[in-house]
Amino acid sequence: MHILLLTNNSQATDILGWLGTILSSLFLLPQVIKIIKTKNISDISFLTMFILMVAQVVWIAYAIMIGSTQLCVANVIQCFFTTIIVILKTYKFIK
Numbered sequence: 001m002h003i004l005l006l007t008n009n010s011q012a013t014d015i016l017g018w019l020g021t022i023l024s025s026l027f028l029l030p031q032v033i034k035i036i037k038t039k040n041i042s043d044i045s046f047l048t049m050f051i052l053m054v055a056q057v058v059w060i061a062y063a064i065m066i067g068s069t070q071l072c073v074a075n076v077i078q079c080f081f082t083t084i085i086v087i088l089k090t091y092k093f094i095k
Contacts, residue, residue, distance in 0.1 A: 021074040028081035035088060046089045053082040 035041050056079035063072035 017070045021070045025074045025077035028078060028085070032081050032084055035085065041085070041088050041092075044085060044089055046086070049082055049085045049089065053079060053086055056082060 031044075035044070056075045059075040060072055060079065063069075063075060
């Protein structure tokens with residue numbers, strides 16, 4: 001019954017969607033901060049970050065195709081942080 005009420009309330013649905021967008025968008029921020037503070041990126045898997053980055057680009061394309069602003073915003077922000085990690089790992093700016 002409660003689930004039915006929640007799905008019929010577009011304002012509650014939007015709030016949950018944007019809350020999920022914000023939280024999932026920021027999940028890599030602590031990792032980026034740690035890398036910059038410690039100047040150590042050796043424990044980060046390049047392949048994992050690269051696959052994540054490609055997946056995020058695919059999600060962005062999908063979000064645009066279906067017109068989902070929340071999904072697009074979340075993945076653009078995630079892709080930004082992932083790209084920073086991939087660049088740092090690729091070019092070894094931080095040892």
